[in-house]
Amino acid sequence: MLEPVVKSFYELSHEEIFMMFKARVDVxxxxxxxxxxxxxxxxxxxxxxxxxxxxxxxxxxxxxCYPKSENTASIGRVLITPDGRGAGMGYTLMNAALACCHQQFPQMNVQIAAQSYLQPFYGKLGFEPISDVYLEDGIEHLDMQLKQGN
Structure with a gap:
């Protein structure tokens, strides 16, 4: 099983920064x-x-993972690259991101802006909807939250 590299921006190598931004732009x-x-x-x-x-x-x-507000952390820019898809990486990635949030921001709830079709996926991780569906960049999203302690 793959383990994540977890770093601040200033700890990332030039190659890691390039791979990160390239994947985000590509997806x-x-x-x-x-x-x-x-x-x-x-x-x-x-x-x-x-x-x-x-x-x-x-x-x-x-x-x-980052602090969104004084009481809320957020997980964003969640992606699986095309050659990483189909291998069950979604849960692995989100569980690692949640562990990171709980370690970095232990008293905070975790909020995400989820693409609406992924609501069942995030629901299995304990996230609950806290907004109606809305359009963001032409894609249906909804805000979901995992309360601290879940």
Whole structure:
């Protein structure tokens, strides 16, 4: 089983930064056809942690964990690369991201902006909807939350 590399932006190597940004652009901007500023200030925030699942030097999965507010952490930019899909990486990635949030932000609830078709997946991890479905970059999303202690 792959183990994540968990680092702040400033701990990432040049190669890890390149792989992270390339995968995010490939999946979110190109594959999902969402033209938006993919790189943001959350990436380099000192409290943000980047989780990279690497196999033989290739990125297979990625997510980032960061404080969204005083009481809420967030997991975002969750992706499995095309060559990493179909191997059950989704639960592995999300469980690692949740462990990271609980370690970095132990008293905080965890909130995500989930694509609506993934609601059952996130529900199995304990997330509950806290919003109606809305459009973000042309894709249906809903906010979901995992309360601290779950």
């Amino acid at each position: 979110f901007v190109v594959e999902q056809e969402c033209a938006y500023p993919e790189i943001d200030d959350i990436d380099r925030d000192l409290n943000t942690r980047h989780l990279l699942f690497l196999e033989h030097g290739c990125l297979k999965a990625y997510a980032r």
